[in-house]
Amino acid sequence: MQLHNIDFNLLLPLRVLLEERSVSRAAERMHMSQPALSASLARLRRHFNDELLERRGNAYTLTPLAAQLLERSYSALAGLERIFLAQAEFDPTTTTREFTVVSSDYGISVLGGPLATVLTQEAPRARLRFHPITTAAVNNAPDSLRDLDGLLMPHGFITDGSHEDLFADRWVCVVAADNTVVGDRLELEQLSTLPWVYTLSGPSEYTPAAKHMQLLGVEPRVDVVTGSFLVVPALLRGSDRIALVQESLATQMGAGGGVRILEAPFDVVPLVEAFWWNPVYDRDPEHQWFRSKLHEAVTRAGLRPPRET
Structure with missing residues (x-):
């Protein structure tokens, strides 16, 4: 199937329908009429040759294919947003971009608050979203980071991809x-x-x-x-x-x-927490700005510089 035969306007209704599992709730959320959204669901069912939503008693459940599509829809919409919200010159004061980071609860605990504060001050309309670390995100980096801004992870787990050292810890x-x-x-x-x-x-x-x-x-x-x-x-x-x-x-x-x-009764090699991303974003002005805010957040948090152990 060729891309020009696909109606990309169905992507957002697909995600909302699968999230809500209800035409009426999805229609209310999207400010659409129920008949219009029912028509979108019918088109999606024909396209995928799958019911997507199946009735179980008084509720609807996702088919196995729909469960896969829901996860993929997040990445697809994030990719489209990156393309169509891109600017020749990045202005943080007006951006509505959502910056997405994969991190352990450790990284979120020590850096998340300061980073959110920095973004709120300089990009008040932007959003910061954290995702939990998964085996796939680590093992398949940098491909898994194509639809994310990056991953907070110590050295020793990822070998490929661009990265910047943020701070050291004992x-x-x-x-x-x-x-x-x-x-x-x-x-x-x-x-x-x-x-x-x-x-x-x-x-x-x-x-x-x-x-x-x-x-x-x-x-x-x-x-x-x-x-x-x-x-x-x-x-x-x-x-x-x-x-x-x-x-x-x-x-x-x-x-x-x-x-x-x-103190541990043995010498422990310190960890160096780094930010890893897909090299396609090396020169992306929005991503470059975000990386600079990470370093500001490290300073705000009072964390130890990478070479200071």
Whole structure:
């Protein structure tokens, strides 16, 4: 099928219909009449030779194809928006662009707030959207970043694509504030005898610090594994568990009084958090501006420069 035979005006109704799973709600959201949107749904069904929305009792559900199309529609609309909102000279004060970043909850916690503040001050009509890290986004970069502005990720996981180092961080150990087994310092042997909360820095990757510990011959007794750094204090509470987290995030955790921060009893290689993007955006003026705001956000957050460990 050739592109000139496709009515791209159906793309937005497709996404809204699949999100709402209701012609009436989709019509209200798009400020269209129900008959007009029903006609769009009929055309979409003919085009895909699929019902897309199937009635189950009093509600509609997505067909398997519709579920795929919903995910793809986000990327397609984002790509169209990038094309038709592009400007020869970028003016942040008037842009309505949505900047999309893939990040762990760690990256969002330490940099998200300052970045949002910078954007609000200089691009008040822009929007910042964070997506959670997925295995596909990491393993298929930079192709997976073609429809995104970039990915916040430490070195060691992505080898291709353009990137800029943003800040450095240290790994520290944290225990519950009321942990009576661990004193003012951790002993190396305690790393093997006490239970652990292990965090994943990606969907299937333990943190480099945890890997480093295993290389030293320390085999921790892992009680809990989580993909979220932010839930670590809750998983430490009322237990003798230990966890390795980034110092900047541990400082936030400690401010709430739930954890104590301790130096790791072994030398840990610091992490360097970087921003990775598809090289097609190297010279994009909007993207260049956004990258400069990332560095401003790092300064605002008081994070350590990349070469300062």
